[in-house]
Structure formats: C-alpha cells, structure tokens
Amino acid sequence: xxxxxxxxxxxxxxxxxxxxxxxxxxxxxxxxxxxxxxxxxxxxxxxxxxxxxxxxxxxxxxxxxxxxxxxxxxxx
Numbered sequence: 001x002x003x004x005x006x007x008x009x010x011x012x013x014x015x016x017x018x019x020x021x022x023x024x025x026x027x028x029x030x031x032x033x034x035x036x037x038x039x040x041x042x043x044x045x046x047x048x049x050x051x052x053x054x055x056x057x058x059x060x061x062x063x064x065x066x067x068x069x070x071x072x073x074x075x076x
Contacts, residue, residue: 032040
C-alpha cells in the first residue's frame, strides 16, 4: 500500500476536522456562516416537504385507481 501524498493528507484532515453541515457545496472544508446554514436548512426542508407532498399525492392517486377498479368489478 502506498503512502498518501502530503496534499491528500492535508485535504483529508481539513475535511474531517470541519463539522458536518458546515462545509460548502464543493466540500472544500471552508465553513459557512449561520445565515448561509439557515438558508441551506430552509432549502433542504422545502425540498423534503415537496417530496413528501408528491409522495402523498402519488399514493392518493394509486388509492383512487384501486377504488375505481374495485367499483368497476362490482366490489364495494
């Protein structure tokens, strides 16, 4: 197994010493300020809520299709 290059060691160390959630989008290890973290958190929450609404909508659509086929087959 080869020895890591100095640049690899420094890069890995700087990334692992930076708290998770405080790295910028490129993963360079630079910290972001509180307002950036808050905006990022709100964006992630918004995306998660949209995904949940979409999943619920898709489930409701599947449920409606099931009811339609049961009614068409004469099963209530």
